[in-house]
Amino acid sequence: MDIKVYIVLLNYNNSQDSIECLESILKLQYFNYQVIVIDNSETLQYIEELQSWAEGNVMLQETSFKDILYPLEKKPLKFLSISEKDFLLESRNEKIIFVKAEENKGFAAGNNVALKYILNQNDFDSCIWILNNDTIIEKNSLSDIIEEIQKQNDSKTNIIYGTPLIEYENPEIVQSIGGWYNTKTGLTKHVGEGILIKEAILKFEKIVEKTDYPVGASMIIKYRDLESIGLLSEDYFLFFEEIDWISRAKKINGGVKMLPVFGIYHKQGNSTKSKIKKKKSEFIDLISMKSRITFAKKYNRKNLGFIYLSILTLTIGNRIRQGNFKVIPKILKVIFDTKK
Template sequence: MKYPKVYIVILNYNNWTDTIECLESVLRNDYPNYQVIVVDNKSPNNSMEYLKAWAEGKLDVWVNPAITLRGLTFPPLPKPIPYVFYFKEEAEKGGNLELENRLVNSIPPEITSKYPIVFIQSRHNLGFAGGNNIAIKYVLSKGDFDSIILLNNDTVVRKNSISELMNIKKKYGDKAIYSGRIFYYHDPQKIWYDGGHFNEWIGRTKHLNMGKYLHEIKNEPKVEEVIFITFCFVLIPKFILQKVGLLDESYFMYVEDLDYSYRVWKSGYKLYHVKSSEIWHKVGASSGEEEISEFSAYWMMRNRVKFIISKLALSKKLISLLLLTASRPIKFVQYYIRGNKFIISAQIKGFIDGIGKN
């Protein structure tokens, strides 16, 4: 097919207003063959009912007129937008294809997808990996796709973001995963992620060009090979899913993207960063807190240690853990001075649990 089918997977936990804004941007993208899946990770705030109400046209969409990116999501798309709803167990068996097919011809013409939205309700909060895996199992059961895109719900996309990824994927092939350039939502010219590096000797990832403004980036190639991709925005072809498998649910939150990137890399496949595919990210919104919080401090430390112990070669494992341990006293003093004592206890607990979970 000239335009093979892509599934765009959006995971929601409580932040249904962000998810609606994300959907309003995604459903305008110019790639002509895609279907959207929204998985609600058992939100305690009744998120799924709000999402259904939005699709049915019973809930107004509001976007702050002062937001620079308002044009990506406003005015609101016409409603109702057809959808199907599944619980986890039905979705993982491939859903109801007959029902989905009946809804294909009822999509408003302003919406660029010809398929109904698929809403899936998880029975439990399964974390980032577990929630996304529900959608991946649904897609694999249907089998009618070329690639999936995992997209954070606290993002908005440019109209051509998906097309740019798919054009490069068509050129470079199925034996790779792909990412795009990610900006800060509240500072739209400032880069958050522009490709990623991973240092096995210190067990840390790095976002390239993080904190730089777009006008500061000169003469860089359109596509770069990298060794770490953030799963805030990632395209994974069917081939990779079949060879590498699902996301590792033991991480719950954070580092699952490093784990998957590393598995892809170590399997001999490629990771490509596509700078012409651009989205904007409300950094920190997916956890409902600031980027540095007790929640994130615990899970980042716990999963970093877990990854180091479970994935790295012995020499790199020992050096990474030694450097991590040696750096803590200085870090803890800084946290204490800044009044962030809770981060100290969270990281200590995370370190201990990271060792114990292997």
């Protein structure tokens, strides 16, 4: 029998991306799953829109992925909408569960609401798929993920799996196969970004040698490994949660494993709204810098001085060249606040 997979989505001030993602999930050829959508939005508007969609009252807007998403029979779905407090009290059987978070405490904390619930189910053979709501997935993607995981050496434990991400707007191109961490600067970058899918498939094993962590838009973990490694660290509001998770796994002889499953399309930046005229918003810029320092203080202290120097020279220098002088005092505040 197929193992159960909990699919976890985080929704923030947006229902349309989540609806598109959910519609692709409903077309999966793997049927033993439950979807948990944690809504971190500031108002009730977006969870109400999700409920209305599940009731069959809201149609998906026009999309270029008709081959993946259509035709989808429109009918009321078996779903539950519930508060975070009540959600954690008992087991739920509905195929789709919408959970209104008590407050928005970031990516890790939002996903942890679902992970805490899953750990309480004692479903020891299950898997958890943390999936960005601004993705869509091909119908065979989950079957392929489970097949690849089952091929792995059963003696290996404390593994966090990831999948490549494909550009939503250019589905011939890889967005990332994973992430790489520069220990000297504390910066990260996508591995395999911009190459053709055909090339990525041919060179997959070589490419993943450079991968330090899976990109958080698509991460899979076995229930038993989640028990061992623990929840996502809430030391971060956004960014670096994935590499922190991997770093903790490595401390108990675990690590990362990238799976050659090319069926996840990602609208990069939509879930954080980080693309504004191709520039990061100030909030995202500062929060990523804070997370960069927080991670280094935990796992890369020997290079912390280099990282501060990189921010004081390269980062501030770039903002000066951009004419963005008003952000410089805020960058300095992040540095001095994190030094405390």
